[in-house]
Amino acid sequence: MAALLITILALPFAILGLVLALGAVASLVIALRAGAENPPAGPFVEVAGGRLATIQAGPADGPPVILLHGASANASDPMEGFGRRLAEKGFRVIAFDRPGFGWSDRIAGSEAAAPSVQARIIAEGLEKLGVGPAIVFGHSWAGALALALALDHPARVSSLVLAAPVAMPMPAQMLVLPWYWRLALQPPIAWLLSRTIGPPLAQSYLPETAKRVFQPQFEVPRYAEAVRAALVLRPGTLLANVQDLVGLPAALAAQSPRYGDLCVPTLVISGAADPIVRSETQAVPLAKAIPGARLVLLPGIGHMLHFVAAERLTDEIARFAGERREAAPLVRD
Structure with missing residues (x-):
């Protein structure tokens, strides 16, 4: 009888162990496939503690534009969205994989969840490339990163372009998570899940997630393939993504x-119909908080404006850059 009771009590743990083991095997297969099908698409930059991956386009002597991607993404997202359009207009475009994403190392480990830490790493990368001051573009999560770069490393930033930025403190009710989410986000458990059942679950949700972030527009054809979306399914990137999202509210409260x-010229541009990062809680108050910032709201446009309004975004940046050049003081001998 005792043996039967022990067997019954042990059964859930045995099932859990089997699920985790199968998940670990599936995660390994997913990670290997994602890496093999999406190799590095540009040169690496050596910085203290590791390497940053980049994708670059445009003439080497063109005005530099730095592209910083949002959560769950990599450098291909802004580059394929509108970066190559900028390159065709004569800009030197450099898109970074943020630390822990794409092919960049997670330099500084969990501390890299802070935009200020990522800004320091990106600033070092720009120094190694001999780039700056540059126009810095940040989408969504990277709006906070671009702002941190301008605040802490102003010599690297000539102007800011913040698209659908997440930059203002979040309402308290948005920060309250159910108990099971709080448990899953604890570091040891998050690490375990990211290496077992996390990648298979994320893979199953990836198509629906892509559709959702494009609303109210339709997802562009072959979006996931173009932006190498599968790279986010690798365990290290999944964990980095969770750390970045969980750590952002505290970072915004300190940074905002x-x-x-800020003294840098700033363009804040957002879709007026963005259901992911609402302009009335982020873009509008952010533009008011930054002295002299210019606000552009695109009617009917959602979160992925760098794809669905790529031409308008490119024109706005080109015009913004032209205004900055015209406003620059003349240097006389």
């Missing part, structure tokens, strides 16, 4: 009071 100190 400094926005009034």
Whole structure:
């Protein structure tokens, strides 16, 4: 009888162990396939603690534009969205895989979840490339990163373009998570899940997630393939993505009071119909917080404006850059 009771009690743990083991095997297969099908698409930059991966386009002597991608993405997202259009207009375009994403190392480990830490790493990468000051574009999560770069490393930034930015403190009700999410986000458990059942689950949700972020527009054809979306399914990237998202509210609470100190020309552009990052809670108050910032709201456009409104975004950046050049003081001998 005792043996039967022990067997019954042990059964759930045996099933859990089997699920985790199968998940680990599936995760390994998914990670290997994602890496093999999506190799590095550009040169690496050596920085302290590791390497940053880049994708570059345009003339080497063109005005530099730095592209920083949002959550769950990599450098291909902004580059394929509108970066190559900028390159055709004569800009030197450099898109970074943020630390832990794409093919960039997770330099500084979990501390890299802070936009300020990523800004330091990106600034070092720009120094190694001999680039700056540059126009810095940040989409969504990377809006906070672009702002941190301008605040802490102003010599690297000539102007800011913040697209659908996440930059303002979040309402308290958005920060309350169910108990099971809080448990899953604890570091040891998050690490375990990212290497077992996390990748297979993420893979199953990937198509629906892509459709959702494009709303109210339709997903562009072959989007996932073009932006190498499968790279986010690798365990290290999944964990980095969770760390970045969980750590962002505290980072914004600390960073946002400094926005009034910014002196860099800033363009804030957002889709007025963005259901992911609502302009009324982010773009609009952010533009008011930054002295002299210009706000552009695109009617009917959602979160992926760098794809669905790529031509308008490219024109806005080109015009913004032209205005900055015209406003630059003459240097006399």
